[in-house]
Amino acid sequence: xxxxxxxxxxxxxxxxxxxxxxxxxxxxxxxxxxxxxxxxxxxxxxxxxxxxxxxxxxxxxxxxxxxxxxxxxxxxxxxxxxxxxxxxxxxxxxxxxxxxxxxxxxxxxxxxxxxxxxxxxxxxxxxxxxxxxxxxxxxxxxxxxxxxxxxxxxxxxxxxxxxxxxxxxxxxxxxxxxxxxxxxxxxxxxxxxxxxxxxxxxxxxxxxxxxxxxxxxxxxxxxxxxxxxxxxxxxxx
Amino acid sequence: xxxxxxxxxxxxxxxxxxxxxxxxxxxxxxxxxxxxxxxxxxxxxxxxxxxxxxxxxxxxxxxxxxxxxxxxxxxxxxxxxxxxxxxxxxxxxxxxxxxxxxxxxxxxxxxxxxxxxxxxxxxxxxxxxxxxxxxxxxxxxxxxxxxxxxxxxxxxxxxxxxxxxxxxxxxxxxxxxxxxxxxxxxxxxxxxxxxxxxxxxxxxxxxxxxxxxxxxxxxxxxxxxxxxxxxxxxxxxxxxxxxxxxxxxxxxxxxxxxxxxxxxxxxxxxxxxxxxxxxxxxxxxx
Ligand SMILES: Nc1ncnc2c1ncn2[C@@H]1O[C@H](COP(=O)(O)OP(=O)(O)OP(=O)(O)O)[C@@H](O)[C@H]1O
Ligand SMILES: [Mg+2]
Numbered sequence: 170x171x172x173x174x175x176x177x178x179x180x181x182x183x184x185x186x187x188x189x190x191x192x193x194x195x196x197x198x199x200x201x202x203x204x205x206x207x208x209x210x211x212x213x214x215x216x217x218x219x220x221x222x223x224x225x226x227x228x229x230x231x232x233x234x235x236x237x238x239x240x241x242x243x244x245x246x247x248x249x250x251x252x253x254x255x256x257x258x259x260x261x262x263x264x265x266x267x268x269x270x271x272x273x274x275x276x277x278x279x280x281x282x283x284x285x286x287x288x289x290x291x292x293x294x295x296x297x298x299x300x301x302x303x304x305x306x307x308x309x310x311x312x313x314x315x316x317x318x319x320x321x322x323x324x325x326x327x328x329x330x331x332x333x334x335x336x337x338x339x340x341x342x343x344x345x346x347x348x349x350x351x352x353x354x355x356x357x358x359x360x361x362x363x364x365x366x367x368x369x370x371x372x373x374x375x376x377x378x379x380x381x382x383x384x385x386x387x388x389x390x391x392x393x394x395x396x397x398x399x400x401x402x403x404x405x406x
Numbered sequence: 407x408x409x410x411x412x413x414x415x416x417x418x419x420x421x422x423x424x425x426x427x428x429x430x431x432x433x434x435x436x437x438x439x440x441x442x443x444x445x446x447x448x449x450x451x452x453x454x455x456x457x458x459x460x461x462x463x464x465x466x467x468x469x470x471x472x473x474x475x476x477x478x479x480x481x482x483x484x485x486x487x488x489x490x491x492x493x494x495x496x497x498x499x500x501x502x503x504x505x506x507x508x509x510x511x512x513x514x515x516x517x518x519x520x521x522x523x524x525x526x527x528x529x530x531x532x533x534x535x536x537x538x539x540x541x542x543x544x545x546x547x548x549x550x551x552x553x554x555x556x557x558x559x560x561x562x563x564x565x566x567x568x569x570x571x572x573x574x575x576x577x578x579x580x581x582x583x584x585x586x587x588x589x590x591x592x593x594x595x596x597x598x599x600x601x602x603x604x605x606x607x608x609x610x611x612x613x614x615x616x617x618x619x620x621x622x623x624x625x626x627x628x629x630x631x632x633x634x635x636x637x638x639x640x641x642x643x644x645x646x647x648x649x650x651x652x653x654x655x656x657x658x659x660x661x662x663x664x665x666x667x668x669x670x671x672x673x674x675x676x677x678x679x680x681x682x683x684x685x686x687x688x689x690x691x692x
Contacts, residue, residue, distance in 0.1 A: 223582060243585035252587075259583045261576045268572040273587040323588055 172235065173198050174327055174358055175220065175251075180229035182212075182219045189215045190226065191382040195360075197327060202359045204373035204390070206366065208405050212382040213362045214256055217331055221253050222246045250278045252320035253329040258312045260319070262305035266296055269304055269319050277324030283355075289318035292348065310341035317348060328352055329360045334368075346372070366404060370394060378403045410541060412662045413655070418547045420654020421554035425609035426627055427634040427646040428561060429602025435578045435641025436598045439488060440496075442503035445628025446510035447603050451476070451610020452619045453518060456525050459614075465528040468611040469553075473604050480603025484596045492595075511621065520621050525614040550612050557605065558647060565643060574598055578641060630657070633676045639686025648688045 175197040182190040189212050197203055205213050218224045220231060222243040231239045233249045247253070261269050270289065276282045290297040293314040299307060307315060313333060320328055330349070334342040346368055353359055353372060363369050370376060370390035378386040378393070380403055386393055393400055430444045454475065455468040487506075491499050526532075527546045534542035565571040577584045577594045584591045610624070617623065634653050638645030653672050660668030679687055 221586065223586075242590070243582070244588050244590045247586055247588035255583075255586070259580060259586065261579055261583065263575050263579045264572055268576075272569060272572050272576060272589070275588065319587065 173232070174234065175360075176232040176235070177220060178230050178232075180216070180219055180226045180231070182215055182224055182226045184215075184224075189382050190219060192229075193379065193382065193384055194229075195220070195377065197358050197360055199326065200356050200358055201375065202353050202361065202373050204369035204376040205360060205362045205379065206364075206369060206376055206404060207379035208403075211379040213379055214331055215382075216379070217253065217255075217329055217360070217362065220246075220329070221251070247323070248278070250324075250326035251329065252323045252325035252327070254313075254316045254320050254331065254333055256331045256335070258316040260304045260307070260312050260315050262303065264304050265300070266302055266304065266307070266315060267300045269315055270322055273319045274322040275324065277326065281324050284321040284324050286322060289321050292321075292351070293318055310337050310344075313337060313341070313345060317345070321352070325357060327358045327360065331362045332364070333361075334363060334365065366400075408662075410538060411543065412659055414537075414543055414547065414551075416655035416658035417651070418551050418554075418654075419658050420651040421551055421558070422609055422613055423627070423631060423634050423654055424558060424647050424650035425554055425605050425612075427631040427638065427650050428558070428643050429605040430631050431635045431638065431641055431646045432574075432598055432643055433602045434635070435643075436574060437484075437488065437595050438492060439499050440503070441488075441602075442500065442628070443506035443510065444602075444606055444631065445624030446507050447476070447479070447606035447624070448610040448613070448627050449510060449514065449619075449622075449624035450479070451607035451612075452525075452614045452617075452623050453514060453610075454607065455611040455614035456523050456619045457518070459525050459528075460523075465525070465615070466530070468614075469608060472607040472611040476604030476607030477600045479607070480600035481596050483603065484599035488599060489592065489595065507624075510624075515621065522618055522620045524618045527615045546615060550616070553608075553612055557608065561601075561605070561643065570597065630672065633672050636676055637679050637686055638688050642686065642688060645686055645688035649686070652687075 173196045175195065177193070177195045180190050180193045181188065193212070193216055195216065205216065207213050215224065219226050222238070222241055225240050229239070230237060233246065238246055238249070264272070270286050274286060290300070295311055296314055296318055299311060304312070304315070317330070317333065333349070334345050337345065349359065349361065350372060361369060361373065370393065373390055375388065376386070376390050376393055377384055385403055426444065426448055430441065433439060433441050451472050454472055455465060458468045458471060459465040487502065491502050531546035531549050533545050535545050535548060536542040565574060573584065573589060573594055574597070577591055581591050584594065630653065634646055634650045637653065638647070638649030656675060657668065657672055660671040
């Protein structure tokens, strides 16, 4: 078993007085794909935002490569090789597509430049056609492609996707899932939040289910699927 | 010919206002802070020009000194003061920047006293250029117009065409995402504040030979610059440019031809713009 890239232990995160994460732990190893599941408001995004340093946990530790990064600035966490595509995509509407990519592009921490701008444009030819357009002129699907492309050009070791297929047309969703597989196969570890159970369980090595800020299941997708009753209870599907 | 002179004066005044307002609006757009002490930075530039002219006789030195000194002053102010106030309430920010005004004024009073001083136009530009038959216009004012246009163009190219400029626009829009892609947003804030400060200091240095230097010289310019920023749309540099030209013209022509009401004209203009288009007349973004 290789050492964990991310080893987060016993995280407790609050928004003001509401106790959202109640002792969640998460490990992500190199090259691994983990699906994070749970119904609306269960704390999936909060867990990710805590890992990224966007909210500080009140208790618990976050180790990255074995180093304590609890409370570190977000840009430092990102620079350990973590790319995060947030809910709502977070693209810069006032920047052109090319600028959205060029301000993010950098070699990975191992110096790798495998994912450069030409390669992501090859991956998403629609972005190549839109390269001179403003971020505010893109369709929802194109925005999502841009958000993923912008994450990839940072040459990450870990890609975190929060609801990357939400609200997209079926054809575009398929394209995004295809990309997620491609990324996984290229050896980038992925932490995936998505509500389409069938798709998540199909790509993930491991899944985690959150209910009200606590982990109620962690294991192989097949093990989750095998317990249909409990799965329905947790996920409402 | 008088009209031509007034138009040129309006252009020169408007462009000078743009140098001040661009920093004000940029700092507001990216850092979210309304810097009341921006006028004090202008004052620093004016007194810098006065001191340099008096001690060295070489006023042109005020431009490189203003640029370098302004960048250093701005970076220091951001690093040690403003940085700690981004997440504070607006009232705290107002108090901080108001306290800075008092500090700058006291410092000026302590170091240089409270007298009026005229600053001679540099010998190189101490002549008039014939513009039309029987009419010539101050070479120094032309120089100021040229400097402002050059700095404005440089600022535009920097913001619109460079990687740093794109990062600044990104930070104005979604600061959190700038950090997420691995860029230290604090550094971006520091750069923006430093450039905004340098522009105000240079504006002050350019203005010194035209308006003399005196206590509170920054106050009037600050207030008009706020009008410029509001009409141009908060945070919009291109908006500030057109708005500054408009205000410069209205104010100058008003004072020349309708002195009775001119003092009020730009404020009435501002109120009218706010009523009709609360987000300002020009441009919607930086
Ligand atoms: N900024 C905030 N301030 C206060 N409460 C918040 C904030 N963000 C989220 N919450 C609350 O925290 C809880 C967890 O939210 P979170 O966004 O982590 O859920 P989620 O599992 O990602 O849900 P979804 O599937 O809807 O994205 C919810 O009850 C939500 O209302
Ligand atoms: Mg969420």
